[in-house]
Amino acid sequence: MTGKTDITGRTPFAEAVRQALQAQVEIVITRLKQAASTDPAEAAEGVHEARVALRRAQSLLGFATPWIDAGWAKKRLKSYGGLFRLLGKVRDRDIASERAGAFFPADEPDAAPLLAALNSRRDKQHEALRKKLADKKTLQILGRELSSVASADALLAMVPVPVSNRGQVRLFDLADVLPAMLGQALACLTVYSHVLKAPESDAGEDMLHQLRLAGKDLRDLVLFARPCLDDQTDALIQNLREIQQTLGSWHDTVVARRQLQKLSSELQKKEAARHWLDFESTRGEDLVKVFYEAWRKMSPDCLRGQLAIALTALDKPSGCACCSGCGGQPEPAS
Numbered sequence: 001m002t003g004k005t006d007i008t009g010r011t012p013f014a015e016a017v018r019q020a021l022q023a024q025v026e027i028v029i030t031r032l033k034q035a036a037s038t039d040p041a042e043a044a045e046g047v048h049e050a051r052v053a054l055r056r057a058q059s060l061l062g063f064a065t066p067w068i069d070a071g072w073a074k075k076r077l078k079s080y081g082g083l084f085r086l087l088g089k090v091r092d093r094d095i096a097s098e099r100a101g102a103f104f105p106a107d108e109p110d111a112a113p114l115l116a117a118l119n120s121r122r123d124k125q126h127e128a129l130r131k132k133l134a135d136k137k138t139l140q141i142l143g144r145e146l147s148s149v150a151s152a153d154a155l156l157a158m159v160p161v162p163v164s165n166r167g168q169v170r171l172f173d174l175a176d177v178l179p180a181m182l183g184q185a186l187a188c189l190t191v192y193s194h195v196l197k198a199p200e201s202d203a204g205e206d207m208l209h210q211l212r213l214a215g216k217d218l219r220d221l222v223l224f225a226r227p228c229l230d231d232q233t234d235a236l237i238q239n240l241r242e243i244q245q246t247l248g249s250w251h252d253t254v255v256a257r258r259q260l261q262k263l264s265s266e267l268q269k270k271e272a273a274r275h276w277l278d279f280e281s282t283r284g285e286d287l288v289k290v291f292y293e294a295w296r297k298m299s300p301d302c303l304r305g306q307l308a309i310a311l312t313a314l315d316k317p318s319g320c321a322c323c324s325g326c327g328g329q330p331e332p333a334s
Contacts, residue, residue, distance in 0.1 A: 006019065006227075007019065007174060007225075007227050007228060008174070008227065008228050009173065009174055009175030009178070009228040009313070009314045010173050010174070010175065011173065011174045011228075012155075012159075012171070012172070012173060012174070013064070013067050013068070013172040013173060013174050013176065013177055014067075014068050014155050014158045014159045014172075015152075015155060016174045016224075017060060017061075017064050017068060017158065018149050018152075018154050018155060018158060020057075020060055020224050021057055021060065021061070021076070021149040022146070022149040022150055024053045024054070024056050024057040024060075025053075025057065025142075025145050025146050025149060025150075026146065027049065027050070027053035028050045028053045028054055028057075028083075028142070029142055029146060031046045031047075031049040031050035031053065032046065032050050032133055032142070033046070034046030034049075034050075035047045035050055035087075035090075035129060035133070036129070036130050036133050036134070038130075040094075040097075040119075040122070040123075040126070043126055044091075044094040044098070047087050047090050047091050047094060047126075047129070048091060048094070050087060051084060051087040051088065051091055054080050054083060054084045054087065055084065055216070055220075056220045056224075057076075057080055058077060058080050058081070058084065059216070059217045059220050059221065060220065060221065060224055061073050061076055061077055061080075062077070062217075063181045063184065063185060063217070063221060064181070066177075066180075067160075067170070067172050067177050068158045068159065068160065069157065069158055069159065069160045070160075072157050072158050076145070076148070079141060079144075079145055080145075083138075083141075086129065086132065087129075089125055090122075090125045090126060090129050092255050092258075092259060093118070093121050093122040093125050093259060094122060095252050095255045095256060095259070096118050096121075096122070096255060096256050096259035096260070097115075097118045097119050097122045099252065099253075099256045099280070100114065100115055100118050100256070100276060101115060103276050103279060104272065104276070108272070110270065110271060110272045111272040111276075113267060113270065113272075114263070114267055114270065114272050114273050114276070117263050117264070117267055118259065118263070121259075121262075121263075174225070174228060175228065175314045178225050178228075178311065178314065179311055179314070181221060181225075182218070182221055182222065182225065182307055182310075182311070183307070185214075185217050185218040185221050186218055186303060186304065186307055188214045188217065188218070189211070189214040189215055189217075189218050189303070190300035190303055190304070192207070192211045192214070193299070193300050195207070196211070196292075196295065205254055208247060208250065208251075208288070208291075209247075209251060209254075211247070212243075212244065212247035212248065212250075212251060215240055215243050215244050215247070216244060218240060219237060219240040219241065219244060222236060222237055222240070222310070223237065228313060228314065229310040229311065229313050229314075230309055230310050230311070230312050230313040232306075232309050232310065233306075233309075233310040235306055236303070236306040236307060236310060239294075239297075239298050239303070239306070242294050243291060243294050243295060243298070246287055246290050246291045246294060247287075247291055249287050250284055250287035250288060250291065253280045253281070253283050253284035253287065254284060256276075256280045257277060257280050257281065257284075260273060260276065260277055260280075
């Protein structure tokens with residue numbers, strides 16, 4: 001997970017989550033200022049990066065909830081969710097305009113009505129976003145979200161009762177819960193191996209999209225924990241990046257086709273629209289084949305093995321007096 005964090009396996013779990021959330025919320029606020037630009041390219045980049053940061057925050061909170069205060073996490077997720085959905089609508093229209101603009105030559109007159117319609121829908125959605133971002137209520141929400149994670153005082157709200165009246169201890173360090181968090185995220189990805197074994201599986205768009213999200217969740221959690229994992233973790237990250245990039249490009253073709261279907265029937269029937277639809281459909285099919293090739297290399301056993309290697313760093317000495325000060329020899333009795 002991108003952003004500045006300073007964590008080790010012995011970092012209190014809630015503090016590690018707080019640092020990561022603060023980094024992501026700061027990215028969101030910075031990128032939303034860019035998203036408010038009237039320049040389409042600059043605004044599109046801001047929307048995309050803000051949405052990525054929001055999703056990373058949501059993913060982390062979703063997997064962290066069992067070990068932090070559930071009520072606090074629920075409030076954060078609700079706050080993030082509304083803005084994330086709004087940015088998603090804008091992002092979909094950006095994708096359609098970008099892909100259509102790249103597909104058609106600049107001097108092709110037959111494509112002009114289609115491009116104009118797509119760009120008009122994009123511009124209207126960006127205008128709605130700019131109004132939303134200028135609203136005082138939205139600014140207050142963003143400020144409140146940053147303040148909720150920007151100081152150590154946030155831990156008072158994040159941490160559940162450290163020791164319950166029944167003696168249940170909940171003073172978790174990061175190393176205490178990482179195996180469970182990453183194991184759960186991995187299982188949410190590898191479970192697809194039961195139904196996706198070859199192109200003949202004919203997985204629908206919804207299933208491939210959910211697999212894509214599961215891969216994102218796992219990769220984002222691994223990046224969050226990267227400072228306290230083994231150096232060989234990079235092999236796992238690269239494998240996850242491969243399927244994420246392939247399915248991300250595939251999903252862009254799905255978005256483009258769906259945005260085309262939202263235009264008037266007259267525009268959809270035009271030859272330029274049919275050519276673009278054919279291109280996106282063929283491109284999507286090709287990317288699904290590429291995905292299956294990559295997926296076959298990543299058996300559940302392989303991914304579990306890579307994760308196990310990554311987690312070995314949690315068992316290494318962390319610089320205690322016994323390990324680094326006395327060479328492992330017990331101190332003489334006084």
